[in-house]
Amino acid sequence: MSKDLLVSLDDKLHARRERFDKIPIVDIGPLLDGTDKHRVSREIRWALSNAGFMYVKNHGIQQDLIDSVFTVSRRFFDLPLSEKTLLHISNSDVAFRGYIEPFGENTNPGKTKDLKECFDFGPERSVLEGPFFGPNQWPSSWPEFRELTYGYHQRMVALAKKLLQGIALSLDLSEGYFENLMRNPISIQRLLHYPPQSGHVSEDMIGIGAHTDYGNLTILAQDDVGGLQVLNRDGDWVQGTPIQGTFIINIGDLIQRLTNDVYLANIHRVVNSSGRERYSVPFFIDADFDAVIEPLKSCVTDSNPQRYHPVTCGEHKLRRFAASYAHLAKA
Ligand SMILES: O=C(O)CCC(=O)C(=O)O
Ligand SMILES: [Fe+2]
Secondary structure, eight states, rough: OHHHHHHIIIIITTTTTTOOOOOEEEOHHHHHHHSSSSHHHHHHHHHHHHHEEEEEEOOOOOHHHHHHHHHHHHHHHHOOHHHHHTTBBEEEEEEEEEOTTTTTTOTTTTTTTTTEEEEESSOSSEEEEEBBOOOOOOOOOOHHHHHHHHHHHHHHHHHHHHHHHOOOOOOOOOGGGGGGSSSSSSEEEEEEEOOOOSSOOTTTEEEEEEEEEOEEEEEEEEOSOEEEEEEEEEEEOEEOOOOOEEEEEEEEEHHHHHHHSSSOOOOOOOOOOOOEEEEEEEEEEOOOOEEOOOOGGGOOOOSSOOOOOEEEEHHHHHHHHHBBBBHHHHH
């Protein structure tokens, strides 16, 4: 684990959290239909304070849609490398869309080489508008791929906004708090493929190295293979075992900063030693590029003095991208 991550484990994870040995499961049905938002928000508060992760069930996304996205994702990663490379992320300048080969992005830089391969896209734009906003790179002659995965992305944006309403309530903010920060939010829809590893597996090379996510919120769909691991306060890895009918939700650095460490952007990694190919579909939503994120007054107290200076969402994300993308280091 890199020195930075160890520091964050000691200071942020161990000191003030309750132990968890299972990621909590939250039924978000009553948040979505409005019948008991406050009960859901209390459960969200415990989960995000102590684990930074939760499973959510009754999320309202059809299993058929999720299954279809996994089907086309498998087909995409089965394409020859030469075809996937035509869509390489480096073609897209700072829009950061397209294919990323194994070792092309290393989320625990200097420590772990990531075996995963990725395909990223986001809100469609006809020209490059600036960092994180530009044209997607779609595989040619495959309209179903685009329609299905883009439709899924749209559903994720809507679900994330609902979850952020629950998170706002859990912090005693108004339900619409995040809307002001998210007029035109950065979002990335990612498809991931993890080849299996056998024999002695060391931290030097695993599916995805130990990291925190960068933005506001991640919604992860995973297949039934398993391999996601989340750190608990004692430094043990807790398995994010797949549970049918759920997504895994976690928060990223921006919510941790906003809450002055009251909520935890927790460290996680993937080790796929199952002997099978693993696929997952994470969706990341952030704030507007220029949104300023600084600790909420209600989270700054005598015993928890202000820990962060204000940053813009875009500045923070660009800094983390520059540290992890091989093609940016070379540029
Ligand atoms: O594939 C997974 O289970 C986790 C992926 C992840 O942590 C990420 O893409 O940030
Ligand atoms: Fe992650």
